Amino acid sequence: MLQGKTIVITGAASGIGAACAAEAKSLGARVIAVDRNEPPAGLCDQFIRADLSRAESIDAVVGDIQGRVDALCNIAGLPPTRGDVLVLQVNFVGLRRLTLSLLPKLNEGASIVNLGSLAGFGWAGQVDQVRALLDVNSLDDVAAFCTQHGVDDARAYFLSKEALIAWTLQMRWQWRARGIRMNAVSPGPVETPIHQDFLQTLGERAEEDMRLLERAGQAEDIAPLVAFLCGEGSRWIRGVNIPCDGGMAAHILCQSAGLD
Template identity: 30%
Template structure:
């Protein structure tokens, strides 16, 4: 059981990138953090050690979020170890770019499985099991508003996440649970940087008036606000953390 009365946060896809920054920030904020990962076991374990070395508390939990039974096991283990779950951060996601006419079935199906079904699987568990006063934070993308070419399938799954966010915020009535989404703009992670030329990265960095890419820590700060005591009056919203891009 969680004997120190810290609140418990599950962060999906937390072995690297934005997810890892979110896990570190929530641990610094005083949460016990469940670091979910699909394949990056070594990275997840290294992150847990880093959090604990800084005085935080964390455990790694393997699960492919597209598998409902695996997601259930993460919640089961968190409840068994710590007594319950207070915060879900639905960060796990994939992004593979292709024009709609060129996208194959595997690209479409993988995006739906991870970005949409994976988010849904965790939402369903959280909806049944989150403790009173809990917080759910989903991940969307600012690309939805930009309508960038080759982002069609990715954007479609994230638009669906925004719809789930809005509806679930109403379905949690009576439990003091908020449901919001964070929609990052271009952020300096491997997911974003892979396969892009320096010229394209520079051009995208200058699309916002602050003229830089976001950092994982920028996004983690927004999640921290929504998960913390001062974010409790924000509900059913999509917070576009993108430097003013659009």
């Protein structure tokens, strides 16, 4: 289903990114992994080491990618424990820089898939702060933004995912003339190497999610949806944020609408 396609996957060395790489490979894609750490042997066809919090590193990635790209999966992301500035840099501002820089190398009909989060679900209720972050164009300006807006580590994580989802919707028709679409996938709690970091920062809120679910999600639960969005079967889906969370988003929507 992804035969002959070249797919760039950030965060491919572990967690959901690694599961996406394995899924894409199993469907026949050529996978270019972008990560701080080297992925397990055989998981990808090319590995580019990068630090998505640094502009020079991001620009070097774009230079290192040879040939055309059919899909970009922005999976790399940091948990709140890594600190407000790094979280906003890697999860949103750097991600957006990589995406915009890669656009000239994307083929007609290419797909961009962003890893959102249930944590970004409330973006519309925070739209003023989200808009302010959308206006931060340089990675160097993120620290000042955090100070100015009183953003702490936990808020930075939520805000990074809110902004990513809002940007995904905002760009619904941006590259339509080239047939390029962008969508987001929003997992709930997933057992990955950074899962404990979330529990540490989010505390009771994360534990409440786990009481409602019968199990935590696995990286392998998320990868098939990301792979589907990379392929041609998703050509008419644009600017959509798809929850993949065992029902948590539906639960929140029902509760807030008074359906239960």
